[in-house]
Structures are given as C-alpha cells and as structure tokens.
Amino acid sequence: MLTKMMAISHMIGNTPLIKLEHEHINLFCKLEYNNLMGSVKVRPAFYILQEAIKRGEITQETTVIESSSGNFAIALATLCKRIGIKFIPVIDPNINPVYENLLRAFSHEVVKVTDRDETGGFLLTRIQTVNRLLNETKSSFWTNQYGNPDSARAHYFGLGAEIADSFETLDYAFIGVSSGGTITGISQRLKERYPNIKIIAVDTVGSVIFGQEPQKRYIPGIGSSMRPDILKGALIDEVVHVSEEDTVNACYQLYAEHGIFAGGSSGTSYWAIKNYFKDQKHVVKPNVVFLCPDGGMPYVNTVYNQEWVQWLHQQKHSFVGN
Ligand SMILES: Cc1ncc(COP(=O)(O)O)c(C=O)c1O
Known part of the structure; x- marks a missing residue:
C-alpha cells in the first residue's frame, strides 16, 4: 500500500x-x-493514511470513514482508490453538486446527512453519523481531520x-x-x-x-x-x-x-x-x-x-x- x-x-x-x-x-x-485533486487537503489526507498504514491501523481490509464537505473527502477518495481500500464520506447539503457527483463516482458509498445541528450547521450531525458508521463497520478507520494530530503534522x-x-x-x-x-x-x-x-x-x-x-x-x-x-x-x-x-x-x-x-x-x-x-x-x-x-x-x-x-x-x- x-x-x-x-x-x-x-x-x-x-x-x-x-x-x-x-x-x-x-x-x-x-x-x-x-496539488493532486486541486486542494491543500490532499496533504493531510496523504500523511494521515501513510502514518496509519505504518502503524498497522489501516490494512487492505480497512474501510476509511470521514466527515467532509468536499476537499478532504475528494482527496481521501482518490488515495483510497489508489491503494484499493474502501472509503465512505459523510457529506451534507452544503457540498457542491460537482463534488457530490465525484464522490459518488469514486467512493465505496456516500452518506448524506440532512438535519442541521443545534448551531445551525451540519458538522455535529455528520460526526454523529461517522460514529454510527464506525460502530457498524468491521475494520473501520476514522481519519478524524478535526482531532488527528497527523493532520497538523502533515x-x-x-x-x-x-x-x-x-x-x-x-x-x-x-x-x-x-x-x-x-x-x-x-x-x-x-x-x-x-x-x-x-x-x-x-x-x-x-x-x-x-x-x-x-x-x-x-x-x-x-x-x-x-x-x-x-x-x-x-x-x-x-x-x-x-x-x-x-x-x-x-x-x-x-x-x-x-x-x-x-x-x-x-x-x-x-x-x-x-x-x-x-x-x-x-x-x-x-x-x-x-x-x-x-x-x-x-x-x-x-x-x-x-x-x-x-x-x-x-x-x-x-x-x-x-
Ligand atoms: C477550501 C478550503 N480552505 C481552507 C480549509 C481550511 O483548512 P483546515 O481544515 O486545515 O483548517 C479547507 C479545509 O477543508 C478547505 O477545504
């Protein structure tokens, strides 16, 4: 990989x-x-996957799951496709339709939330959905762009x-x-x-x-x-x-x-x-x-x-x- x-x-x-x-x-x-796929977000996507592979947290059987409204998901989808593992982005209605189409073409599955959270945005609903998917999916890995120190290290x-x-x-x-x-x-x-x-x-x-x-x-x-x-x-x-x-x-x-x-x-x-x-x-x-x-x-x-x-x-x- x-x-x-x-x-x-x-x-x-x-x-x-x-x-x-x-x-x-x-x-x-x-x-x-x-950058590859047109944004800065491929840098953390690459680094997070690379480090998780090195630690043995991602194997060929892993499904990567992430909440992203666009660029990070596109980058992850591309890298996961490259290494032949499954990727499920959790998106929301603010995503631009072009990105949604690309993600549906490149990902194993796309999950779209529709309920706004108590702050008026979608992020908290997306994170809840990620947690549900992580529990339901065998051998899953959350790249966690909001908390993974490797995102900053990248x-x-x-x-x-x-x-x-x-x-x-x-x-x-x-x-x-x-x-x-x-x-x-x-x-x-x-x-x-x-x-x-x-x-x-x-x-x-x-x-x-x-x-x-x-x-x-x-x-x-x-x-x-x-x-x-x-x-x-x-x-x-x-x-x-x-x-x-x-x-x-x-x-x-x-x-x-x-x-x-x-x-x-x-x-x-x-x-x-x-x-x-x-x-x-x-x-x-x-x-x-x-x-x-x-x-x-x-x-x-x-x-x-x-x-x-x-x-x-x-x-x-x-x-x-x-
Ligand atoms: C277009 C664009 N600008 C800026 C940022 C902010 O970067 P960060 O998430 O590292 O704070 C992002 C993150 O997704 C982005 O997609």
Missing part, C-alpha cells in the same frame, strides 16, 4: 509561491490548488516547511481555518523559523471556532460549527472574521487584480489581508503570505454565479418582521 501511495506523492506539495502586487506590503500567495512537515524554506524573513501568515489542521501545523513550523511572525487566523462570520455566535453559512471550506480539538496546538496571534459577502467580493478581486481564479476561502484570506493593511504604511514593507487552498472551478455554481450571489445577499439581509 505504501509503495502505491508513494508512486503518486510527486503530485502533492511543492506548490507555486507567487508574488502579488500590493501598495503597502510584499504579498505572497501559495497556490495550493496545484502541514508542519509539508506546507509549513515549504513556506519556511522560501523566505529569509516572514512577518505575517494569514491562514483560513476550518478543521484547524493547516493553521496548527503551519503556525508551529513558522514560529520556530520566524519567532516574531504574526499568525492571523481567518474565519468566517457565523462560525463558532473562535467564540462567535453561530449563523447559517453557505460557503464550504472555511469556518466550523464546533471548535476543533486540533486547534489546541495552534500558535495564533490574532483572529479576523470575514463575512461571506466580503469573501465573494474578494474572490472577484483576486481574479480581476491578479488573474487568480480561486475558491471561497482564498477570497476570505485576501479580504482579511486587504482590510488589515489598508491604513498601514511601513518604512520597510512586511512580507505577508496567504494560501489559495483550492481553485475556483468547484465554485462556478455558487461564488462565480451571479444569481447565487444575489440569493446569498437576500439570505444575509432578509428578516422576518411586521
């Missing part, structure tokens, strides 16, 4: 780091959508190391948070290399990760209905919340200003950076990095669909009253 996985490892990591024009800062973007040794190898000095990293694996691993690596760096966690309004009131959210990939365990190891200096409408606007700006066609969470970080530095003028421009965790194509029916954007606007501004 490990040999089969290693045969595709050259398609994971070593993603391009590009410099973007900005008036006040030296802005760099790591194009994580250049980024410590992978993405974090690649960024640390790319800069002599680095002043800020803006990292979108969902399961928390990315920011936990990267922050540990970057704080070691650049003790004065500021790690800015970027979250979406309505996500409860950093103690905000829950609200309905419509853009997958960023935010969460619970605070993930894995974040206990994260070294975060500041948290910035971005609305979903600003996320959409920033996706269009990334495209118009830099030719970057990226997914929702890339826009969230881009907006956070523009807002953070809008009034700051530095004698020496700071070096700032952010990620484009996935590309724009999976969002053609949402973020990049004008009708959907109108609909989002209505959801955010409609209220029930007399």
Whole structure:
C-alpha cells in the first residue's frame, strides 16, 4: 500500500509561491490548488493514511470513514482508490453538486446527512453519523481531520516547511481555518523559523471556532460549527472574521487584480489581508503570505454565479418582521 501511495506523492506539495502586487506590503500567495485533486487537503489526507498504514491501523481490509464537505473527502477518495481500500464520506447539503457527483463516482458509498445541528450547521450531525458508521463497520478507520494530530503534522512537515524554506524573513501568515489542521501545523513550523511572525487566523462570520455566535453559512471550506480539538496546538496571534459577502467580493478581486481564479476561502484570506493593511504604511514593507487552498472551478455554481450571489445577499439581509 505504501509503495502505491508513494508512486503518486510527486503530485502533492511543492506548490507555486507567487508574488502579488500590493501598495503597502510584499504579498505572497501559495497556490495550493496545484496539488493532486486541486486542494491543500490532499496533504493531510496523504500523511494521515501513510502514518496509519505504518502503524498497522489501516490494512487492505480497512474501510476509511470521514466527515467532509468536499476537499478532504475528494482527496481521501482518490488515495483510497489508489491503494484499493474502501472509503465512505459523510457529506451534507452544503457540498457542491460537482463534488457530490465525484464522490459518488469514486467512493465505496456516500452518506448524506440532512438535519442541521443545534448551531445551525451540519458538522455535529455528520460526526454523529461517522460514529454510527464506525460502530457498524468491521475494520473501520476514522481519519478524524478535526482531532488527528497527523493532520497538523502533515502541514508542519509539508506546507509549513515549504513556506519556511522560501523566505529569509516572514512577518505575517494569514491562514483560513476550518478543521484547524493547516493553521496548527503551519503556525508551529513558522514560529520556530520566524519567532516574531504574526499568525492571523481567518474565519468566517457565523462560525463558532473562535467564540462567535453561530449563523447559517453557505460557503464550504472555511469556518466550523464546533471548535476543533486540533486547534489546541495552534500558535495564533490574532483572529479576523470575514463575512461571506466580503469573501465573494474578494474572490472577484483576486481574479480581476491578479488573474487568480480561486475558491471561497482564498477570497476570505485576501479580504482579511486587504482590510488589515489598508491604513498601514511601513518604512520597510512586511512580507505577508496567504494560501489559495483550492481553485475556483468547484465554485462556478455558487461564488462565480451571479444569481447565487444575489440569493446569498437576500439570505444575509432578509428578516422576518411586521
Ligand atoms: C477550501 C478550503 N480552505 C481552507 C480549509 C481550511 O483548512 P483546515 O481544515 O486545515 O483548517 C479547507 C479545509 O477543508 C478547505 O477545504
């Protein structure tokens, strides 16, 4: 199994780091959508499976089960297919239809929950369903992206190391948070290399990760209905919340200003950076990095669909009253 996985490892990591024009800062973007299956999430998927295989927790008979609204599931499905083991993703209605079709094509079985949890999201219902499936399935393995330390380690040794190898000095990293694996691993690596760096966690309004009131959210990939365990190891200096409408606007700006066609969470970080530095003028421009965790194509029916954007606007501004 490990040999089969290693045969595709050259398609994971070593993603391009590009410099973007900005008036006040030296802005760099790591194009994580250049990874196998188009997202950053293949890094933790690969590492978690690899380590579990090494420990003997995954064998050829194992069924891998995971709660994912998209990118992590697509990555796991691809890797499990490669090594010839079963994969069952637990998804929810926020998944984009293209991803759902892909998962139905690539996975052993897809389980879709429909009930919202008490926070208004689907995560807690998905986790309950994962636990039920783990109990019902013989020889099952939960990759557990919200709590598995290997998810953070993947980024410590992978993405974090690649960024640390790319800069002599680095002043800020803006990292979108969902399961928390990315920011936990990267922050540990970057704080070691650049003790004065500021790690800015970027979250979406309505996500409860950093103690905000829950609200309905419509853009997958960023935010969460619970605070993930894995974040206990994260070294975060500041948290910035971005609305979903600003996320959409920033996706269009990334495209118009830099030719970057990226997914929702890339826009969230881009907006956070523009807002953070809008009034700051530095004698020496700071070096700032952010990620484009996935590309724009999976969002053609949402973020990049004008009708959907109108609909989002209505959801955010409609209220029930007399
Ligand atoms: C598009 C996108 N951006 C950002 C993230 C956040 O990464 P993490 O789950 O490591 O916090 C994810 C996670 O699924 C994602 O799919």
